[in-house]
Amino acid sequence: MTQDELKTLVGQAALQYVMPGEIVGVGTGSTVNKFIDALASMKGRIKGAVSSSNASTERLQALGIQVFDANDVGELAVYIDGADEIDGQGFMIKGGGAALTREKIVAAQSRRFVCIADESKRVDVLGSFPLPVEVVPMAAQRLVREFAAMGGAARVRLKEGRALVTDNGQHILDVTGLRITDPLSFESEVNQWPGVLTVGVFAHQKAAVCLLGTADGVKTLAF
């Protein structure tokens, strides 16, 4: 099976976690796009969605799914999102699509994070994927030096030759060379550096379940 087919498989499998009458938290990325397409099949039975990015909002609305402001709804039962890496405890690296801040906000508003991913995302230790960090632009170069002091090489993410601007008007640093053996402490430490909006380690908002697309079908990992 191709990676795209595995993404379709887990996107469809995630429907089992969406209960009729609910508002569902929706992440961002190519795997989530498969979930959104599948969700259209039950749009008459759900109230709608809270979205983690402008891109997902547009896709949901194009399919006729109502998108609510996070401030207008209470706790959500479930948040469905992809990951760039997920380890054996449900800790993740996210933000490859630059949507990490809103992803973490919607995850925090949800009782259960269901991660959908193909098996290439499953790792033993987080850090091979360049860690995305959303930062206030004026702090970027100081934060590059902070990461260098811990052995990481950080670069401002570019789009068409200029610094990429997120949905929140901020920049992204991508940090290579890290081996994140204690994701909870790492997330807490980096989050309190001035100028960091969100670090792409999702340890405090880890997955409760991962639907992993494999050559043998969808495996359910519970954490």
Ligand code: 5RP
């Ligand atoms: C976006 C994310 C995505 O969930 C992550 O990048 C995985 O994306 P994809 O499903 O396209 O591989 O964190 O900010």
